[in-house]
Amino acid sequence: MWKRKDSDRRQDREQTRRKHARDGQIRGGQAKGDQLRGERIRHKWDNCRYVFQRLGQEEGPGAFALCGGDLVFGVLLPFLEAALAGAVAACLVSGKAPGEILLLVAGYVILLQTARYLQGHLRAMRDKTLFLFRIDIMYEFNRKTLEMDGQSLETAKGRQMWEAAKRNVYNGNHFGIEAYARSFWNMLLNLCGLVVYGCIVGRESIFLLILLVSQTLLVTWFHGAAEKRALRAEDEIDGKWSGFQYLRRESIVPQNGKDIRMYGMDKWFLKTFYQMIERSVSLLDWQEKGYTAAGIANHLLSFARNVAVYGWLLGRMAAGRLTLPAFLLYLGIIAGFENWVRGFLEAVINLAKNKKIVENYRKFIDFGTVEEGKPAPKRPGKLHEIRLEHVCFRYEGNMECSEEGHMECPEEGHSREDTIHDLNLTIRAGEKLALVGPNGAGKTTLIKLLCGLYRPTSGKVFLDGEELQNLSQREVFREFAVVFQDVFTFAFPVAENVSCVKAGTEDGPRLRRSLEDAGLLERVQSLPKREQTSMDKDMDPEGVTFSGGELQKLMLARALYKDSPVVILDEPTAALDPIAESEMYEKYDEMIQGKTAVFLSHRLSSTRFCDRILFLEKGRVVQEGSHESLMREGGPYAELFALQARYYRKQV
């Protein structure tokens, strides 16, 4: 997570790109220029307040004391260093006794070294505090991700926001809230340095000060122009970089190795890699060209300035108005001035860069917050009736489409068609309902609406007559046990994966019962640490990998442990062999006794143990009834059934 700088820089480009897009320079991003600019000024101080408020909360007032100490020594040390050459020279030519001179020189140097020691110490302490501050913020970020509203997080916007906010804490020392706080402090430090040095130079000569300031402004301008120019290539660099990362990843994923070898894709990939590198290098070269031009201008300007400064100082000395030590001091001050300017610019650039990241983070923290204090369902744990009234649902933007073959949704903006359209449905308490239909019919979306994972775009969903939206989400979820299509386990112990509660708080007998009912107990008992054995090796190298069939059973065990009054099963047997599939069906059948159940499957045969079958197509119910009545009726269900049954039925 604390990656090296190179890769950080690249990831950060995304940020810059967005900022750029907001400036309205890319793809006609209709930036409302002035309004935004006003907003930005307000934000600058707002973010600063936010960051330092959080710093105070997390790390205490000591953090500010450290920052203050660092500031004092940060300004003092360079000044002492600049003054040293002059002071020592003054000492050496003072004509005092040799012993005294040596003592004085030693005194100066020791003073300087003490300051250097303290400055280094304070700087290290300050940076440590800011580093740990970021780690503390990580926890906040993770908690937010887990506790926010799921639907908001699942939208394309939500995912983008999550990725952007993640940069705030997971992108190393140079990005995010830590870098923001540090850059801000460095900016202050350099500003103080500039003011102090400016006063020293200005006291001697206003002319010199003007010269320094104007040269500084010119250099800043050149550098800014180069930066702006470089930004124009960032977009492509970003794209190339994520492409490179993609191919990097995919080309060594073990299972892809089969296709790569069978189809001889190695030459194709290597060629692509080299093309990408070449392009990346030439883009960088293009950017560097700008920086080089700015650098050359900078060197020429410095040369001109130095000629003027040296000339002026030498003139003053020749006129007897300046001593050698003062001459050396001014040389040091002027060189130091340049350092302050450079440091200031760097800090300002970093601040601007990280300000965006911090802003994104704050937006994420305020996004999709679950409203607290809503009541729980009236009849927890009892058989529920679920009613949908005129429910429509439309995917937002690039929202993840869980529906297979739903081609419309990845378009810009909103999906053009409703995934669920004006659906009315009542699932009676204790009813067993089957949802069938072709890919993309809206089956998975419908079950997400049923259990409150998604809110309808229009229309209402009721649980025992109470509108879902008015109930506490977490409490509503308690009433549902869903076995999703995608099998997912965490690299935690089996017990935690099944019980879904903190380690040590699970109900042992219940856990064993659910494992047993799911047909997994024997396997789990045979593991080295039984139900405390970790799954996979991500967290525990001793972890155990389960087969597809076993994972399917584990999903079932999880639902059994939860023992909720409503059970939803989404196409749960796709990867199983016929015998295992048939066994699984029997287990499901057993499990849903005495519960309200919704079952989704492509195997129409499996819907036979349901009371009622809904045939969905394009988000609408096209047929409804029992298997018998639907078969009698003819129409899409009977046709589809016949299609599937055909091969099984033509017995010879």
Next chain:
Amino acid sequence: MKTFRSIHKTGFRLLKMIHAEDSIVIPMYLLDLVLSLGQIYLGLFLTAGLVDALLAGEYRQAAGAALMLLLANLFFGLASRLICRRLQCLQRKVWLVFYVWLRRKAFSMDYETMERPEVAEKLLFSERTSDMQGGLGTLLTHYYEILKSLVNLLLSLSLVAHLCLAEPDAGFGILGALASPVPSALLLAGMMAGTVFGAYRVFQRFAQERRAIFENHTGVEDRVMYLTQQVLGNFKAGKMIRIYGMQDMILENLSVFLKKSWAHFSAACDVERKQGNANRLVDSVFIVGAYLLAALKVVTGAVTVGAFTQYVGALHQFGGACFSLIAIHGDLQKICTYMEEFLAFLDTENLHVKGSIPVEKRTDGEYEIAFEHVSFRYPGTEKLALKDVDCRIRVRGKLAVVGRNGAGKTTFIKLLCRLYEPTSGRITLNGVDIRKYDEEEYRSLFGVVFQDFKLFAFPVWENVTAGRERNEKRVWEVLEQADAGSMVRGMPGGLDTYLFKDMEDGVEISGGEAQKLALARALYRDAPVVILDEPTAALDPKAESEVYARFHEMVEGRTSVYISHRMASCRFCDDIIVFEDGRIVERGSHEDLFAAGGSYARMWNAQAKYYNDITDSPPEAPACARS
């Protein structure tokens, strides 16, 4: 810790590899080195001249010296800025090329070798360390810094030698005696030796402490990363987390590791700070001594004030170079230790010798494949995945392979494709052991759609041709055959449409659509043998039935092998092999096997029972449904 020699053996081998990749890299670095040291030392000389001239009141001469100084700075500044541009580009290239080297090697390995845990681990380790600790680029800059420090040390030493040699004026008593060449040389040598020794001790002590801290920390980062990326960043898991109320459980797990991480970084920062402080302390003592010595030379009249600035500058350089040499060499040591894994990966030998005889080109597709008593055990496991499999695959026949999960069906296919080699027995093609054939040629006989096939984020046509030459007519032909023609025509850029969003802003496709494209890719090869492993798993019943219907057309004139859990698919295969527990337990046509009432019949019935209840009623007449 590795010995000095082995470290640099690794280092130099890598430098040579870099040089072979691009021969301009190292000379560019050398040029930069000359320029940056030149600037420092020329600056010291010229400043000394300037100060002396000023002290002497020679303002004209001082102005000349100042101008020289400024011109020198200008020249060096401009030159290194120009070089910097080149170096930046070269550095990026070297950094990225490292990943390509890894892949080139990975591609050249056979599948079985690549799958061995220790080989895969080396690869991942090299990747990770290059990402986190810096890779080739860092190695290169470290060598550059080391060389620079060495040269810097030599230059400063030779300058400082001059300081020692300068004779003091007479009449300064004990100070004069101290300032004369031999004692001052001894003094300086003592200080330098002390500094080198001190710097090394500091480094050693903290290196040990640091190692201890990092050893305690192994894996914490990986786990935090796992939790962030795979758990929190997995948006598909989000719904599960919420429905099952797993938030507290996950947070608990996470906070354990975040706390560890916090403690680790706190300790690491402390060590870093203490090391910095200790370094500064050693350096401070040296600098105080250096100033005193140089001042002593000035007050005793041995050198001028101008020379004083020059010598002090040189002594500063000495101290700095000394510390950076030790620190960077330590870092280099670390990198080279990592890189040894990388080199070991490059040196990994394939498990199996590759054959070289060409495959006989036959236009009639008469390729007969036979398994002769083949047994196979996956590396690192004890159980045989295939046991004594002996069968002949009929030329141009349609073979179905069925069995329970884990019965060995996919293993059978992998062996056939030569992704693995039999533990015992052999597989033959037209009577010759397949190991003797040239690998690429042998594989070109197969068009395979694996269960976990993969399409890549490239244009559709590149996916279909697998990166080979574009033959438009043929691409469309196979797309039509795979029922993907209308789908591709509907895409914004037709054949040039990118898939997915990873490389370009392409289209997302569903599992079913991906399966069709994978099928097209297999057909594009025009291979005599077509293998389909679960090709309809992601399709809905209608699409599935369409694939079944086209199957005959697709595999016409070829040998085909078909694996599926949908028993219905066996109906149009003329030969069925049933696997159970790694063995072939039954073989024959659907009718024969069904009649035999064995393993096959059981599986068939398990699926067909739901449909069979109504076998008495033909689908055309659903009116008289189930009784």
